[in-house]
Amino acid sequence: MPKPQDVVPRNATGTSTFALRSADPIGRTQPAKPSTAAREYRHDLDGLRGIAIALVVVFHVWMGRVSGGVDVFLVLSGFFFTSMLLRRAGGSGSIGVGQVLWRTARRLLPALTVVLATVVVATVVMRPYTQWGDITAQTLASAFYYQNWHLAYAQLDYAAPDPSVSPLQHLWSMSVQGQFYLAMLAVVALWVSVRRRLPAKPLHRCGFLALLTVVGAVSFWYAAEGSAQHQAWIYYDSGARAWELLVGALLATAAPWITVPPLLRTVLALLGVAGVLSCGLLIDGATRFPGPAALFPVAAAAALILSGMNAAATPQPLPNRILGMRAFTELGALGYALYLWHWPVLIFYLAEYGNLTPGIGGGLLVIATSLVLALATQRLIETPLRQPAVANGATRSTATPPRYNRGVGMLVSILGIGVLAAVFGWQAVLKANPSEPPALLDPVDYPGAATLLAGTVGPSERMRPSVFEGSKDAPKPTFDGCITPNRDVRSCTYGDETASHAIAVVGGSHSEHWLPALELLALEHHFRIVTFLKEGCPLTLSDEPSYALAPFPECHEWSTEILDLLAEQRPDWVFITATRPGSDDGDEVPPEFLDIWSALSDRGLNALAIRDTPWLRRDGVHYRATDCLANHGTPDSCGMDRALVLEPNNPAEQPASAYPNIFPLDLTDAVCRADRCRVVEGNVLIYRDEHHLTASYVRSLAPELGRQIGSITRWW
Known part of the structure; x- marks a missing residue:
């Protein structure tokens, strides 16, 4: 910590280790004071x-x-x-x-x-x-x-x-x-x-x-x-x-x-x-x-x-x-x-x-x-x-x-x-052995979410991405600069860039991490994905949201500007998160999210509001799946009881019924089993850190996400 430098040494009484001599001024060889x-x-x-x-x-x-x-x-x-x-x-x-x-x-x-x-x-x-x-x-x-x-x-x-x-x-x-x-x-x-x-x-x-x-x-x-x-x-x-x-x-x-x-x-x-x-x-x-x-x-x-x-x-x-x-x-x-x-x-x-x-x-x-x-x-x-x-035989007591x-x-x-x-x-060892996440996994060997949705059982394969690859297995905006860390507004386009239909993916990283599945769907069903993303910032009209760990007024300002841009550009759908982890157990819809739903309604915008995935935590302490697995954990022991992290029913269903423009999505059954939310399914690592999904697992969610979006939009 800050430490005074080159000050007068400890005096004879041992009173002070760092006693200060006041400075002589520049340009003077004699002190201005006695x-x-x-x-x-x-x-x-x-x-x-x-x-x-x-x-x-x-x-x-x-x-x-x-x-x-x-x-x-x-x-x-x-x-x-x-x-x-x-x-x-x-x-x-x-x-x-x-x-x-x-x-x-x-x-x-x-x-x-x-x-x-x-x-x-x-x-x-x-x-x-x-x-x-x-x-x-x-x-x-x-x-x-x-x-x-x-x-x-x-x-x-x-x-x-x-x-x-x-x-x-x-x-x-x-x-x-x-x-x-x-x-x-x-x-x-x-x-x-x-x-x-x-x-x-x-x-x-x-x-x-x-x-x-x-x-x-x-x-x-x-x-x-x-x-x-x-x-x-x-x-x-x-x-x-x-x-x-x-x-x-x-x-x-x-x-x-x-x-x-x-x-x-x-x-x-x-x-x-x-x-x-x-x-x-x-x-x-x-x-x-x-x-x-x-x-x-x-x-x-x-x-x-x-x-x-x-x-x-x-x-x-x-x-x-x-x-x-x-x-x-x-x-x-x-x-x-x-x-x-x-x-x-x-x-x-x-x-x-x-x-x-x-x-x-x-x-x-x-x-x-x-x-x-x-x-x-x-x-x-x-x-x-x-x-x-000691100089010239001098002694120091x-x-x-x-x-x-x-x-x-x-x-x-x-x-x-x-x-x-x-x-x-x-x-040097890490640089000589770089761990790059897989671009695409074979769905036969790595069924991922299909294990939960269709009961598909793949052969016994080593987990991908590995514990070293997991942290890097993120969606494109993480690496191409399309998610902003500050007040800047950045917009990027993915999927079929020439399509007439468009979905705007808006908010923080928990909106962003669905992008790999949305990209597959966009190429298959021909729609554009337009992103408006900011780190740690779900859309909010509050300087101090109830779910925030600290005030972040720039998020409020950014959100207001994004809402105006959405009203101007008028995408067919806005893709946002609908829930957050509860303060103790379960998940909930923060009151600030309802303000955003009203703001979207006032602008005539329809939203696909997806239930957030459970966050890895024990007794309020978040932990990384990769660290847990590397520390002799198993896919099951590193997971969580579903009842502790998720409510029995989607908390967004009831409040959304009062908003004709809000359409809830829920992929919980494609991430968690009936009793347990594990960190690996179908040979695929689910979490790349404490609460973000790996891009590889999200891609395996594309069929179920597409089924739910298609039933709402009627695009396919």
Whole structure:
């Protein structure tokens, strides 16, 4: 997690691991304030880091939401790192790029290497081999500090594995921080080089401050615009996150000019503490950060930085003094390692016990385990490798023996090389043996749904698609870009493109995954398929539908535009989903779907409303069929009792009777047996993930889907 770089070492009393020296301004070799102010220790910021990491852990473990602690860390990272660079530039006139890179790597990489190695080993031991590819890819992304981009592209690349339960997902913030360090190091180094050629030294600091302000303003604008367009991408985007780090950098740059009256210091400190503590309760940052809502935690962190800035001659406000207490500063010193460990421990715990949340007892166990691992990492790995070498026979009372330090360094190096070799090797194996899903399966050997509908029994064949092929066995829009991840409206045509009759397939991925069967029917019976698809977005006129896990206003806006396009283009039929899984058991028609039915009726549009297929879940926890099968499961054991996931009758039948334009479709008996919804039928894998059907199985549903559509449309 964000970690201050190159700050004053622990003092003789052992009070603080990362005490801050305020920065000398660019263009000045002497501090603008007295030396006591220019070299003040900021124990309170160590404590702030400790509070923030505690909030991150607690909210992750028990509340399942973003606390704003990461945003506080980003502000602190920008403040500490920029302070260090400006101090070095102002003191010696040279930053020492190589030395900064080495010291930063020495602080960050050893603990990260140990955590990555542990996650890789735990994945091999505890996780099905179908997850190894994604975890090794994320290990590389984390090790080379591009994990945020890996996750961002996973959100946009609809064919990518879902990263939501990855034990390395939290390292996106480390990647953003690392990228900022490199960028800021380059900018300050360039600025130092340029300033030597400029005569007007008083303008140096002003120019640098103006540059950071402009870049920060652009980043904030980009984040605000992006949050309204595609939150899943913008959350991980370094450009959208830059403004949070630059707030800290601006404070570091302007520090010598800042004087805060005592009363205002107290007000800022109180507001800052209140903001940090309340942010996660008031705002779910996963759906709104780093847009304008992130001003809340960023402003709170900035207020606490300002409240104690240049305060050597006056007592710090009470909140700052409390944050500077030993308990908080020690937690802050442990913060980086604790952040690295808590998320993998939590995810492996949940995966092992199949729980959605750890509960009170499990959560305490997760936190205790994370603290023990963090403390061990700090004492045995971080501290020895941060200590400078003993020079000229000098002694250090708190130092570990140099031989031990060298041994730790060698061990971590070997561990890092081993992890990289293993993950590169597994990725090479996957690339050398690509798993492509079958284009078409022989219906004799692979009858699929015909086993349930007609009692067809095929020969004993290996399952297709395989557990490795399953995730890629998706409909065409997944790969050709015809399902949008953002606010864009995309329309594509499939089937008989010259036909006069048309069916518009509209909504999210659960409308999309019927396309392989519809394509076969379109070619046979000569009609066009026009798609209007958006990831995770059934048509809705609500910003916060009852079935949504998070607000998604862009879905409402997109749906409104699509309804207008449908009214303009007037397809013969609109193909939509009619049900969703119930909050507990069974399935239901959400009230928001009825609003869409009314909207279609108002526009004179008829709809084929298909009952959604059951989602794989146990006790509210979704799981992938491929993972279950790879983990010694069987088609039956990996399935679900039909009575738990589906109502006895189609829930759409009764409400649809009040809408003359809504015609329900139900293929449940072609997916589930009378008592059990299995994950394989007729040698064909039914699910490619937690709730989407494979294209291969959907093709086997074409005869039954065609029978029902034909009886409604009278086209054949």
